[in-house]
Amino acid sequence: MFSDKHKAAGVCYPQGFTAAGVRAGIKKNGNLDVAVIYTQKEAAVAGVFTKNLVAAAPVHLSKIVVGTGTAHAVVANAGCANACTGEQGIRDAEAMATITANELSCRQDDVIVASTGLIGSNIPMDKMTSGIKDAVKNLSREGSVNAGNAIITTDTYSKACATEVTIGGVEVRFGAIAKGSGMIRPDMATMLCFITTDADIDQKLLQEALRDATEVSFNCMTVDGDMSTNDSVVVLANGAAGNKKIVDKSADYQTFYETLKTICIELAKRIAADGEGASKFLTINVTGAESFADAKKVGMSVANSFLVKTALFGQDPNWGRTICAVGYSGVKLVPEKISIKFGDILTYAQGCGVKFDVEAMKKVLAAHDVTIDIDLNLGNDSATVWSCDTNYASVKLNADYTT
Amino acid sequence: MFSDKHKAAGVCYPQGFTAAGVRAGIKKNGNLDVAVIYTQKEAAVAGVFTKNLVAAAPVHLSKIVVGTGTAHAVVANAGCANACTGEQGIRDAEAMATITANELSCRQDDVIVASTGLIGSNIPMDKMTSGIKDAVKNLSREGSVNAGNAIITTDTYSKACATEVTIGGVEVRFGAIAKGSGMIRPDMATMLCFITTDADIDQKLLQEALRDATEVSFNCMTVDGDMSTNDSVVVLANGAAGNKKIVDKSADYQTFYETLKTICIELAKRIAADGEGASKFLTINVTGAESFADAKKVGMSVANSFLVKTALFGQDPNWGRTICAVGYSGVKLVPEKISIKFGDILTYAQGCGVKFDVEAMKKVLAAHDVTIDIDLNLGNDSATVWSCDTNYASVKLNADYTT
Numbered sequence: 001m002f003s004d005k006h007k008a009a010g011v012c013y014p015q016g017f018t019a020a021g022v023r024a025g026i027k028k029n030g031n032l033d034v035a036v037i038y039t040q041k042e043a044a045v046a047g048v049f050t051k052n053l054v055a056a057a058p059v060h061l062s063k064i065v066v067g068t069g070t071a072h073a074v075v076a077n078a079g080c081a082n083a084c085t086g087e088q089g090i091r092d093a094e095a096m097a098t099i100t101a102n103e104l105s106c107r108q109d110d111v112i113v114a115s116t117g118l119i120g121s122n123i124p125m126d127k128m129t130s131g132i133k134d135a136v137k138n139l140s141r142e143g144s145v146n147a148g149n150a151i152i153t154t155d156t157y158s159k160a161c162a163t164e165v166t167i168g169g170v171e172v173r174f175g176a177i178a179k180g181s182g183m184i185r186p187d188m189a190t191m192l193c194f195i196t197t198d199a200d201i202d203q204k205l206l207q208e209a210l211r212d213a214t215e216v217s218f219n220c221m222t223v224d225g226d227m228s229t230n231d232s233v234v235v236l237a238n239g240a241a242g243n244k245k246i247v248d249k250s251a252d253y254q255t256f257y258e259t260l261k262t263i264c265i266e267l268a269k270r271i272a273a274d275g276e277g278a279s280k281f282l283t284i285n286v287t288g289a290e291s292f293a294d295a296k297k298v299g300m301s302v303a304n305s306f307l308v309k310t311a312l313f314g315q316d317p318n319w320g321r322t323i324c325a326v327g328y329s330g331v332k333l334v335p336e337k338i339s340i341k342f343g344d345i346l347t348y349a350q351g352c353g354v355k356f357d358v359e360a361m362k363k364v365l366a367a368h369d370v371t372i373d374i375d376l377n378l379g380n381d382s383a384t385v386w387s388c389d390t391n392y393a394s395v396k397l398n399a400d401y402t403t
Numbered sequence: 404m405f406s407d408k409h410k411a412a413g414v415c416y417p418q419g420f421t422a423a424g425v426r427a428g429i430k431k432n433g434n435l436d437v438a439v440i441y442t443q444k445e446a447a448v449a450g451v452f453t454k455n456l457v458a459a460a461p462v463h464l465s466k467i468v469v470g471t472g473t474a475h476a477v478v479a480n481a482g483c484a485n486a487c488t489g490e491q492g493i494r495d496a497e498a499m500a501t502i503t504a505n506e507l508s509c510r511q512d513d514v515i516v517a518s519t520g521l522i523g524s525n526i527p528m529d530k531m532t533s534g535i536k537d538a539v540k541n542l543s544r545e546g547s548v549n550a551g552n553a554i555i556t557t558d559t560y561s562k563a564c565a566t567e568v569t570i571g572g573v574e575v576r577f578g579a580i581a582k583g584s585g586m587i588r589p590d591m592a593t594m595l596c597f598i599t600t601d602a603d604i605d606q607k608l609l610q611e612a613l614r615d616a617t618e619v620s621f622n623c624m625t626v627d628g629d630m631s632t633n634d635s636v637v638v639l640a641n642g643a644a645g646n647k648k649i650v651d652k653s654a655d656y657q658t659f660y661e662t663l664k665t666i667c668i669e670l671a672k673r674i675a676a677d678g679e680g681a682s683k684f685l686t687i688n689v690t691g692a693e694s695f696a697d698a699k700k701v702g703m704s705v706a707n708s709f710l711v712k713t714a715l716f717g718q719d720p721n722w723g724r725t726i727c728a729v730g731y732s733g734v735k736l737v738p739e740k741i742s743i744k745f746g747d748i749l750t751y752a753q754g755c756g757v758k759f760d761v762e763a764m765k766k767v768l769a770a771h772d773v774t775i776d777i778d779l780n781l782g783n784d785s786a787t788v789w790s791c792d793t794n795y796a797s798v799k800l801n802a803d804y805t806t
Contacts, residue, residue: 054730054738062645084726086755119723119758229727306793307801314802320522323487324632327457335457337491352489353523390709391802393794397553398710399717399794 006162006175013175016041016240020138024131026117026124027079034131035147035177037074037194038104038139043069044238045112045294046207048214050231056083056234057093058113060337062232065097065112069203072106075132076114076151077347078179083119084228093121094387099129101135114192114232116153116179138296148177151192154397155181156260159270165259167252170243172199180271181223189217191271193233195263199256200239201246209257210235210327217264220296221386222303223275235260262352272386280312281369284385288376294331295383298374301329303387313389315365317356318348337377343370409565413547416565416578417644419444421764423541424549427534427670429520429527432484437534438476438550438580439596440597441507441542446639448474448515449610451617453634459486460496461516465635468500468515472606474639475509477597478535479517479554481582484634486522493520502532506539517595517635519582522557551580554595556787556798558584558748562673568662570655573646575602579666583674584626594621596636596670602659603642604649612660620667623627623699624789625706626678638663675789680796683715684772686790697734698786701777706790716792718768720759722750740780745773 006013019037027033044361047066049059065071082089104111115123138146148158162175169223175327180191197288201209214233239245284302290293302308305325311318319340326338340348343364345356364370409416422440430436450469452462468474478499485492500514506515518526541549551561565578583594604612616635642648649655676684687705692698703709707727714721722743729741743751747765748759767773 052727052730053736054726083736084751084754086753088755109560112447119721120751134792153637173539229730306797310798313798316802320484320487323457324455327455327632333456335487348487348523350489351487352491353487367409383628390798394709395713395793395795395798397717398713399719 007160008145009162009175010148010160010177011037011194011196013143013374014173014196014240015090016198016238017196018139018141019143019147020135020140021143021148021150022131022134024134025127026077026131032127032146032150032303033077033079034135035150036100036132036139037147037196038239039236041238041240042070042072043238044069044201044206045234045236046203046291047112047232047234048211048212050229052229054084054229056081057085057089057233058082058115058116059230060090060140061093061097062112062114062234068109070110071112072110073104074101074112074114074234074322075100076192077128078151078153080121080123080391081117081119081230082115082123085120085122088122092125094117095125096128099132100136103133112234114230116192116197116230119229133361139215144175144177151177152179153181154276155179156274159267161263161266162218163263164258165255167199167255168244170241172241172243173197173222174259175265176267178267178271181274181276187224188301191231191265193218197235197242198239198241199237199239199246200241200243201256205234205246205253206237209260213257213261213264216261217268220299221272222273222300223269223388227390228265269386272388276397277391278388279391280389282312282373282387282389283369284374284387285382286374286376287382288378289381291380292383295381296385297331298326298329299348299383299385301325302372302374303385305388309387309390312370313391316344317347317361317365319353323348326374331378333378339375339377341373364379410563410695411548412565412578413551413563413621414597414599415544415547417576417599417643419601419641419691420599421542422546423538423543424532424546424551424553428530429480429534435549435553436480436482437524437531437538438479439503439535439538439542439554440550440599440639442475442639444641444643445473445475445521446641447472447604447606447609448637448639449606449613450637451514451614455632457487457632459484459518459633460492461518462633462635463487463493464496464500465515465637468512468638471512473513474515475513476503476507476639477515477517478503479595481554481556482520483518483526484520484522484633485518485526488523488525493524495528499531499535502535502538506536519554519595519633521634526763532568533751535636539735543705546578547578554580554629555582557679558582558583559677562670564666564669566662566666569656570602570646570658571785573644575600575644577644577662577666579589579670581670581674584677584679594634594674596621598638598666599636601642601644601647602638602640602649603644604640604659608649608656609638609640612663615660616664616667619664620671623702623786624671624675625703626675626791636639671762672789675791678791679800681791682794683792685715685790685792686731686772687777687790688774688785689777689779690780690785692784692786693782695784695786698784699788700734701729701732701789702786703778704728705775705777706748706788709793712790712793715773716794720745720750720764720768722756729777736779736781742778742780744776
């Protein structure tokens with residue numbers, strides 16, 4: 001589905017969207033750090049945000065914007081999270097919206113604001129003001145790559161994708177940029193994701209689709225188990241495609257939802273694969289669960305285990321740590337019914353380890369992509385979660401982040 | 404209280420206990436690996452065990468022994484966890500009890516069995532049989548140090564302590580040995596702890612005292628967030644001190660409980676400080692909570708945060724990760740009311756970071772022992788939890804454990 005043909009087009013692949021990313025001097029390294037995404041045609045907006053009670057100022061603000069149901073723009077920056085910044089933080093986030101709104105001649109409550117970076121610093125508003133003005137001047141149909149690069153922090157690359165689908169005989173396009181590398185775990189991550197679409201869809205359905213898609217994508221991945229203060233996923237749907245408006249859970253809605261979900265899963269996988277310091281990408285398939293929630297809980301317990309993640313780095317066939325993490329997941333299960341495979345190699349069944357071909361196992365663990373299949377053999381529900389290894393680089397990156 | 408004068412006496416400090424630790428060849432490195440602790444006078448027994456649903460065979464067996472209310476002996480080994488070993492595992496654990504019981508002329512259900520080490524391997528029963536026989540032959544009042552060394556795995560030292568207290572005018576003694584280094588987290592850890600006392604106490608009260616003491620000690624520490632399959636804490640109380648039997652929640656019970664609690668906290672702190680690869684010891688005091696459970700939850704959320712633990716290693720004053728981990732702890736709180744101190748330096752209050760003396764902070768973070776105080780300012784309950792840093796050595800130790 002993702003030919004990557006339109007990846008560079010990103011959030012500007014759907015009709016009616018422009019974007020820009022500029023250098024405002026907020027990132028210490030002088031890279032791009034302020035992004036604006038704009039749709040002249042008013043868009044229905046939906047958003048899901050961090051559940052961390054210590055949420056950053058822009059999260060509080062953007063929730064209000066989503067509450068209005070519509071938006072014209074997103075303004076985002078990296079290099080400063082504007083979290084734990086009190087009243088000043090709220091004023092700064094509001095100012096970001098106001099400046100953007102003035103430049104774009106839209107209402108302040110039409111502007112989604114997002115920040116990522118170090119917690120506890122204030123936004124340098126002089127730099128931000130010039131940055132926003134500069135970005136708005138540079139808005140273009142070719143601006144997605146720069147916008148994507150302006151929101152990354154410790155990511156080694158910007159995550160982007162774009163695709164199209166036919167809804168009611170009309171081509172509808174989707175595009176997205178995302179960032180996230182550290183402080184990543186279920187119920188959102190230190191991640192930002194902006195999705196654009198020219199689909200015409202009712203705002204309430206858009207919110208429902210985003211919530212459901214997030215649950216099986218961004219909420220099913222982990223890097224380090226830490227849930228950030230700034231996580232935001234926002235969709236703008238401007239209706240420019242001219243499809244018959246999606247107003248109920250029709251076949252059109254299903255097509256829309258499946259496409260949105262595929263995009264979210266694709267980006268979630270890329271974020272996990274690019275976890276801070278990661279050298280391996282881990283997919284955990286949990287089947288035979290009594291519910292999706294159970295399956296996800298088991299998967300996330302394994303995906304967050306320091307011992308599983310370091311063993312993955314060491315290419316160590318330590319299935320014992322996997323079954324151990326399954327056992328403490330908090331899900332009701334019968335150890336003797338569970339089976340665990342590394343790749344296609346059975347390692348645990350009927351309560352015991354299973355003798356396996358050591359050479360074949362070495363090959364499975366030497367690969368960049370490793371899959372662990374866990375069958376609980378209790379029911380018919382399943383979940384897939386994504387993670388990465390923990391290694392020296394993960395420690396190094398996090399041992400001296402602020403200094 | 405812990406003069407360490409009686410540390411070497413350990414589990415043999417109370418009257419009527421003997422112990423031994425021998426080399427049976429179960430550990431690959433040839434170190435001591437089988438321990439026996441014995442009391443000729445029947446002891447009341449209490450135990451708390453891992454809540455991991457994938458519990459090891461000896462855990463299942465020892466729960467039954469605790470259920471009988473009395474015990475004469477503990478047999479334990481390191482080097483093989485006898486976990487995920489199915490029916491054979493149960494038979495092996497039973498055989499360990501039977502052999503010990505035969506050698507000591509007591510009943511099989513008077514023998515607590517515990518194992519620690521690699522998950523998924525079977526006990527080499529020929530080596531185990533000779534080991535147990537050898538240990539029983541070597542039982543002595545000087546055997547605690549060897550017993551302690553026989554139960555350690557990746558620990559860099561054996562944890563032991565001993566103390567005495569006056570109950571009803573009579574000197575009552577306590578002694579303990581413990582192990583635990585990796586796979587350590589609340590609700591027990593990959594830890595074994597055997598506590599002896601010559602106090603005379605009702606078995607039900609003994610169990611209650613142990614459960615309460617565990618809650619504020621072993622269940623309040625973490626190394627890597629993984630809960631093991633083998634965790635067991637067992638107390639034997641043989642009554643040899645001749646105190647008036649404790650049969651209700653009298654002042655004598657309180658004295659007994661406080662002493663037991665102090666021992667458990669002391670050992671929990673030593674286990675956290677000796678976490679796999681640890682170079683720093685972290686104490687987190689959470690105050691102003693609406694309940695102990697809330698305070699503990701907040702503390703453990705911080706104590707388990709990969710980002711907090713790597714920042715501690717890096718001596719990085721990253722209080723943002725601390726407040727972030729407080730925010731996602733799942734406890735109801737008001738961010739603006741919280742204050743956070745590193746040592747005695749205020750870093751966060753009223754929703755914002757607080758400017759601090761950088762040189763003074765460097766000194767706080769350069770120390771081996773670091774304390775973080777978190778005041779939720781909501782209620783009157785508190786909890787203290789213990790953790791350690793995560794560093795290159797923690798990764799290395801866990802990246803190639805089985806290979």
